[in-house]
Amino acid sequence: MHILFLTDNFPPEMNAPASRTFEHCREWVTAGHKVTVITCAPNFPKGKLFSGYRNRIWQSEEIAGIHTIRVWSFISANEGFALRIADYLSFMFSAIIAAFFVRRFDVVIGTSPQFFTVVAAWITALIRRKPWVFELRDIWPESIRAVGAMKSSKILDLFEKLELFLYRKADHIVVVTESFRKTLTQRGIDTAKISVVTNGADLSLYEPVxxxxxxxQALNLQDKFVVGYIGTHGMAHALETVLEAASIASKSPAGKQIVFLLLGDGARKRHLVEQARLMQLQNVIFLDSVAKDEVAKYWSILDAAVIHLRNVHLFETVIPSKMFEAMAMGIPILLGLRGEAADIIRISGAGICFEPENAQSLAQATLNLVARPDNVSNISEAGRRSAKLFDRKVLADRMLTILQTKIYQK
Structure with a gap:
């Protein structure tokens, strides 16, 4: 089978969408299938080209056996709604054109959260008369409302009509949570054409070390209890809560040994750095993003990992992939989320849940970990055991089976 995959995030970018797509495609190639990825020049999240790349009309490379076609797109930082839409639309048109030159593929996959990539998959499938799959990783228009990134409800209403149109037109929909499947079913989408393939972790890359x-030594953290956030610093993540928790923890005698480390970039990074300066926080360290093969080294120095999203109902349906990476490495999780993700943490025992956007709750959860080293060890072991259920190889094989049985053999 020849799989054509459209995505605007791909390595060397290291965000969750890029990792999921790459790891799935790599496993499909290993299983003997041909995979072609159409993506753009790597630039996320700063909106700056990665070293060694140019924003050309067409360039191609082989990555782990995956034929990768990079097309031109309007590049902008992940901030400002109009600029982001220009980015998404330009990639959509470039991807459609590029797909004309891909020969003899059997199925097209378009991945969200922004669904202009999915529009490109639909148009490509329509023109080439091939089946197509909508991989849904985020209820995108609703998430824009949830974080207040756009005020015009009329435009968002239009986007939601397009969203529903794409759900109906897709030959199959692969979602990342059971909550997403329930949401789509409630909105009138045939549950028979919806499958769940959760996020997970590459257990060959993320393991206890x-x-x-x-x-x-470089960060002078040898005798510290390091609480880390690794990932995008965006509006949805409300990392101001982490800064406030750091301030609260610093006032406790036990909190003197705690340091909060935030690694990554995003639309709110500069604001957060400035806020930490104004708060005169001496127990917070900011680091820029590092290459994907370096991330596990930074995970290794963490005594606990913070995973947090804003306290809105929509995010109760989300399961962040970094949760599984932390579990695989045996790092206790401090989870600021409700819903499906919180259920996984409670059932597995892989961490402690705290109330989203409640700095006091996060600070207290952190202090509880510091006070109970034996509990940290128990949580670490529970996370490692549970991570085996979310092995990316197993999940990639599950999605491949869906493609073969529900799409390719039709």
Whole structure:
């Protein structure tokens, strides 16, 4: 089978969409299938080209056996709704054109959260008379409302009509949570054409390892309890809560040994750095994004990992992929989420849940971990056991089976 995959995030970008797509495609190639990915020049999240790349009309490379076609797009930082839409639309048109030159593929996959990529998949499938799959990783228009990134409800209403149109036109929909399947079913989408393939972790990359002493020494963290947030610093993540929790924890005697480390970039990064400066926080460290093969080293120095989203109903349906990476490495999770993700943490015992956007709740959860080293060890072991249920290889095989049985053999 020849799979054509359209995505605007792909390595060397290291966000969750890029990792999921790459790891699935890599496993499909290993299973003997041909995979072609159409993407753009890597630039997320700063809106700056990665070293060694140019924003050309067409360039191609092989990555782990995946034929990767990179097309031109309007590049902008992940901030400002109009600029982001220009980015998404330009990639959509470029991807449609590029797909004309891909020969003899059997199925098209378009991945969200922004569904202009999915529009490109639908148009490509329509023109080439091939089946197509909508991979739904985020209820995108509703998430824009949830974080207040756009005020015009009329435009968002129009986007939601397009969203529903794409759900109906898709030959199959792959969602990342059971909550998403329930939401789509309630909105009138045939549940028979919806499958769930959750996020997960590459267990060959994320596994328990000794703390990287060179990083600890460079950051002067040898005797500290390191609480880390690794990922995008965006509006949805409300990382101001982490800064406030750091301030609260610093006032406790036990909190003197706690340091909060935030690694990554995003639309709110500069604001957060400035806020930490104004709050005179001495127990917060900001680091820029690192290459994907370096991320595990930074995970290794964490004694606990913060995973947090804003306290809105929509995010109760979300399961962040970094949760599984932390579990695989045996890092206790401090989870600021309700819903399906919280259920996984409670059932597995892989962490502690705190109330989203409640800095006092996060600070207290952190202090509880520091006070109970034995509990940290138990949580770590529980996370490692549970991570095996979310092995990316198993999940990639599950999605491949869906493609073969529900799409390719029709």
């Amino acid at each position: 000794a703390k990287d002493q060179s990083i600890l």
